[in-house]
Amino acid sequence: MYFPYLRGRQYELIALRELLDNDKLGEYILPIIEPVKLSSTLINILEKFQEKNQNCSLVMNPQVGSFVSELGESQKENLVERLNKVLEGNNHLLRVSLMSKDYNETDDFNQTKDAGKIIICKQADDLEGYKNNYINQDIAYNIISENSRLKREVKDPRVKINDNFIKLPRNTDYLKNEDEFYTDDHLYFSADGYKGFSDYSIVGEDYSESGFAPYAVAIHIVYFDEEFNLRVNHFVSNSNTDPSNPAGKFKEALEKLITAVRSGKIQRTIAIDEFERLYNTESYPGLGTVKKLSIMHHIELIANYFKSKEES
Template sequence: MYFPFLRGKQHELFALRDLKDSNVLSGEILPVIEPVKYSTQLVSTVKGLLDDNRKLIMIMNPSVGTFVDDLNDNEELMEEILELMGHRNATIGYYLNSNAALEELPQLVNRCNRTLDETAVFHSDLRYLDIYEVMFAEHEAKYNFIADIKPLKRRFANNNGVILRDSFIKRTPNAEYLNHQVEWFSSDHLDFEQEGFLGFSDYSIVGEEYTESGFGAKAVAFHILYPDEAKNLWVRHFVSDSNENRADQAGKFGEALYKFVDWYNQNETALINTEGINELLDCYKNGNYPGLGMLKRYSIKHHLELVGNMLVKV
């Protein structure tokens, strides 16, 4: 099972919505959403997935953004989200990062009319493992997301563990990707079961680092995953060449897109023939610059559909 970790920003949410609407979101994919703020887009996307019998995890104490403050400042919004998380297909996600969890998590679970053993707990700090052992003395959480830390791997292998890694190497500025055009991404989809895990998780082609908003960069870059013959996943970076200033973003995109189409024509396979890829090809065919946000959406859609295809074929 693949648990893509997505921040609840517009284009990440819409990537999920698009794949669901096109009926290409694999049943082997259970998305994790860390909402960065309350929005009607968040609610409609989550509700659409749940009502379409899709399961998802939403983190209720996100580490970034204003989501918690948004709910605490408006009781109607709080009740709306709590009702949403009471849906049978929703799983409450929670960062175990303070002693306050002993009171907070049980209270949250009760308000959603759920039980502790239906939750997804996110572990990254060994100091709070004892808190988990107290709360879950009689049973495990439904999912235990763990960082690549040996004691956590020992504790949760074969105990509802999901390995969470940041597989994407973030480089700044974007022009730096010209020096690293092909990079290793992951083999977790091949290895997670033999390591004793229920599934695997990553931050797609966005990376764990959170930024509030983007801006016009000197170099335009987008990132496409592809499998090698052994079904390991690699990432190919497509970057513009005229990177002296921030002018002509559309022209920069055209430079990167030309490289992508040339690469695609040499590497076309059924596995990478995804909706996200076809949207990029349409941009080339129509001479269209969709904007940086849409570029991210296309790349995420490709990633999720590709991994879904890989899991079926592994």
């Protein structure tokens, strides 16, 4: 199984919604959402997963963003009520807790235990929180970084999590290495003793709320090579001397992407079809939509991989 870890920004939530609307997730994709804001978009996507009888998971002790503080704001009462409703008796929503040395189960904003539980340990010291709270409990999935101590001491079923995206300081830096290895976890997770794998897609683990006008536009697209390793191609604009004309920069990057698509290098998904429509209509959707489409493409590609393995 694949557990894409998304931070719950607007474009990430909309990516999941559009994949759901087009029935592109399948049974082998279980998204993890770490909520960063208490928004109607977040509640809507959780409700849609429930309506579609599709599993997803929600972090109960988010470490970034303003979600937890917003739970106590009076103007958010309606959203809190809707959130509590979708959490109650929802067999398609698993609850996720991020372990730390000092973690206590009461740190989670919702204590309901009528659904599966996922815990995430990324550091060796996280074991203390895990052992003090969950060592004797049945856990749906234990997600761990590839750490020998964690693999020895955290019980099955284990899932490996990696940050496979090499994030560079500036988009122009990707011009130095436009095509690079991303992962082969989908090929070997089972042989390595895991029940699945997880990553942060083409966004990476680092979280930042602030945005800025980039000097270059980069479209990060994963694809399977001839040996079914997953690689990432960075399609970067050329006119990168200043932050002006983002639409023109997007057109330059998009032309490179569409050339790769039409050569057969990049596999087709609904997101790639939308990139091609934008190219044909010479439209600029904004950088949030570019990230949304790149995430959609990644998740659908993995879903298609599992589907093809099942059918073969």
